[in-house]
Amino acid sequence: MTQAMAVHLxxxxxxxxxxxxxxxxxxxCMSxxxxxxxxxVAYTHENLASTEQSIRDALQESPVAGADETGMxxxxxxWWLHIMRDDQWTLYYLSERRGCEAMDAMGILLTFAGILVHDHWKSYFAYAAVHVLCNAHHLRELQGVVDRDANKLAxxxxKLLTLSWHFCKKYKAAGLTQMPGAIQLRIETIYDQILQRALTKETxxxxxxxxxxxxKKVRNTKAYNLFKRLIEFKVETLRFMSDFSIPFDNNGSERDARMAKLKQKISGCFRSEDGGTMFTRIRSYLSSAKKQGLNIFQALLKAVRNYNNxxxxxAE
Incomplete structure (x- = not known):
């Protein structure tokens, strides 16, 4: 009990x-x-080695997973904290690297065949998943264009992306699994028209x-690069309309990253790689347990007593 309480705190x-x-x-009055x-903490970390692998295995088979990375x-x-997650599982992995080397070592993406939601970091496209781009990032970038240039097309x-998501929620509530074809086609047509006009204007x-x-040449504006990217990755941007199991954004991954950032804000940094590794494994377990509706303290009590690993x- 004392060990679990100490690890919990x-x-x-x-x-x-x-x-x-x-x-x-x-x-x-305990010494x-x-x-x-x-x-x-170290004992708990050791006792969760097989549990961490079971989290990897579960995410490997996940139909829709989110990925993100954040500096630590x-x-x-x-260093970089890499995150793979879905609605039931979370895996944190700490690495000196940000790109494919770290993602390969994480042990999921090399053979992941589901839908991967991310923020357009190029390294993710090295993997043979079905890619979906986070529209919350797109909305923030478009808002930046509006704030800088009062760009009405942005x-x-x-408004089109936001309205499309509202339509998806409405049709999903009505029992559909995807947006009706005629409406989806109309949205895609307007999407193409707006971006072509915006790109021409920016050019x-x-x-x-x-x-x-x-x-002879000037640097591309941020708006130009954004519009060009949204045209090139239209399918990955609008894929949420054709399958309602796909989220509109990657906010779930950002929420899972938030507690790790809070840890850094409080502690400043990990003093060693070992401390970071212990945190990521224990936090992966606690986050997954919480998503599955388990009592966090009881879950830790099991972990500190899990001598057989x-x-x-x-497992059920």
Whole structure:
């Protein structure tokens, strides 16, 4: 019980080792040193090795999964926390690398054959998944174009994407699995028209800038690059309309990343790779358990007593 409580305070509530020790001494008059708390965390990490693999196996078979990555500080250096998740499972993986080398080592994407929702980081396209792009990112980028240039076409595209998602929710509530073909075709036609006009307008603007500055070439504007990307990746952007099991955005991955960022905000950084690895495995277990409706403390109690290192999730 004491071990589970100590791990709960440190890994779930991000209370430092010495303050956890102080808590037990103050509330329960128990002598639990900071070193003991660190050992409890290490034992729990060891006891969850097979559970981490079961999380990998479950995500490997997931029909729709989200992926994201975010910077984390380890011993003063920038590392990357990689996330794979769905509605039932979460896996965190800490690496010095951000690209395919880290994703390969994570052990899921090499053979993942489902639908992968992400934010257009190029490394994801190296994998043979069905790709879906996060429209929350698109809306934020389009809003940036509107704020900078008062671009009415960018604003129209924002409204079109938002309206399309509202239509999807309406038809899904009515029992459909995809948007009616005629409406989907109409939305795609308007999407094409807006982007072609926007790209033409932005091209003309860049040509005017080139002439004013007297240069052979000017750098593409952010708006131009965004419009061109939305045209090139139209299918991946609008795929949510043809299958209602596909989310409109990748906000689930961002929510799963939020607690790790909170950990860094409180602690500053991981002092070593070992500390980061222990956090990611335990946090993967706790996040998955919470998604499955399990009591977090009872789940940790099982973990600290899991001396045989048997999988604690997905075994039933």
């Amino acid at each position: 440190n890994q779930y509530h991000f209370i430092p080792y010495h303050r956890v020790s102080e808590y037990f001494n103050t509330i329960y 639990v040193s900071a070193g003991s708390v660190a050992n409890f 500080r380890v011993d003063g250096s920038l 604003l129209r595209l924002m 003309a603007y860049m040509e005017k800038q080139r002439q004013v500055l007297g240069r 048997t999988p604690l999730l997905g």
